[in-house]
Amino acid sequence: MLLKIADATKKFGTFCVLDGISLSIKAGAHLFVGDNGCGKSTLFKCIAGFIKLDGGQITIDGKTIVGLLPYQISRLGLIFNTQQPLLVDDLTVINHLQLTSSKLRSRNWDANCDVEVGRDRSLQEFRHDMEISVLKMASISEPLTEKLGNLSFGQKKAVQFACAIRSQARYLLLDEPFAGVDKNVRDLMLGYIREEKQNRTIMVCEHREKDNSKVFDEVYEMPLKNIVKIR
Ligand SMILES: Nc1ncnc2c1ncn2[C@@H]1O[C@H](COP(=O)(O)OP(=O)(O)O)[C@@H](O)[C@H]1O
Numbered sequence: 181m182l183l184k185i186a187d188a189t190k191k192f193g194t195f196c197v198l199d200g201i202s203l204s205i206k207a208g209a210h211l212f213v214g215d216n217g218c219g220k221s222t223l224f225k226c227i228a229g230f231i232k233l234d235g236g237q238i239t240i241d242g243k244t245i246v247g248l249l250p251y252q253i254s255r256l257g258l259i260f261n262t263q264q265p266l267l268v269d270d271l272t273v274i275n276h277l278q279l280t281s282s283k284l285r286s287r288n289w290d291a292n293c294d295v296e297v298g299r300d301r302s303l304q305e306f307r308h309d310m311e312i313s314v315l316k317m318a319s320i321s322e323p324l325t326e327k328l329g330n331l332s333f334g335q336k337k338a339v340q341f342a343c344a345i346r347s348q349a350r351y352l353l354l355d356e357p358f359a360g361v362d363k364n365v366r367d368l369m370l371g372y373i374r375e376e377k378q379n380r381t382i383m384v385c386e387h388r389e390k391d392n393s394k395v396f397d398e399v400y401e402m403p404l405k406n407i408v409k410i411r
């Protein structure tokens with residue numbers, strides 16, 4: 181597993197955010213830190229195909245992804261959790277998990293999931309798993325049937341995180357996953373990242389490195405326009 185960025189450049193008008201950055205990211209957990217406005221979200225959006233690079237190359241496992249649309253990149257096994265959760269207020273938590281996990285998706289997918297929960301074995305297993313999951317910790321009282329519109333920002337971040345972890349994606353790009361969640365939820369998320377990083381590439385960005393030092397294999401700092409590996 182290898183995500184390679186070569187000489188990536190991104191400008192907004194005359195303002196240069198990424199000035200020819202190059203990186204090789206292997207399986208494991210990688211943290212990107214930097215002040216507001218340094219370009220963390222821009223970097224992640226360029227990788228996920230949400231915005232186009234002005235120059236340079238990005239490859240996943242040797243295949244170029246520059247010019248592909250977000251859904252095409254996602255089909256290569258990459259999930260991107262945006263800084264502001266892009267979730268649908270009228271859909272339930274389980275609907276979101278079904279949409280992002282082929283294991284949980286069923287042919288009878290229905291916005292009213294109650295029928296399926298009783299029938300579908302994977303959903304039953306999932307329900308059990310949820311009892312100890314990040315959603316429970318985030319105090320979502322009905323983690324299967326609650327609609328997203330009823331949740332706080334931090335609870336939405338927890339749903340977003342659960343979707344990424346429970347997806348089959350090999351590359352996880354998590355833009356500020358810990359924003360708005362309390363320390364217990366954050367620690368639980370870090371535990372999931374520690375468990376999952378062996379077989380996946382997990383890229384996380386946040387403002388400052390906090391107490392994550394044992395979870396992340398590599399830490400990059402993003403001074404304006406640039407990127408420097410600090411560990
Ligand atoms: N779509 C856009 N149009 C113009 N400027 C943008 C756009 N997106 C981001 N920027 C600017 O690019 C810089 C980097 O933004 P961003 O990647 O969101 O930073 P970070 O995520 O590190 O806070 C900021 O100065 C921001 O205002």
Ligand SMILES: [Mg+2]
Pocket residue numbers: 220221222263355
């Ligand atoms: Mg950002």
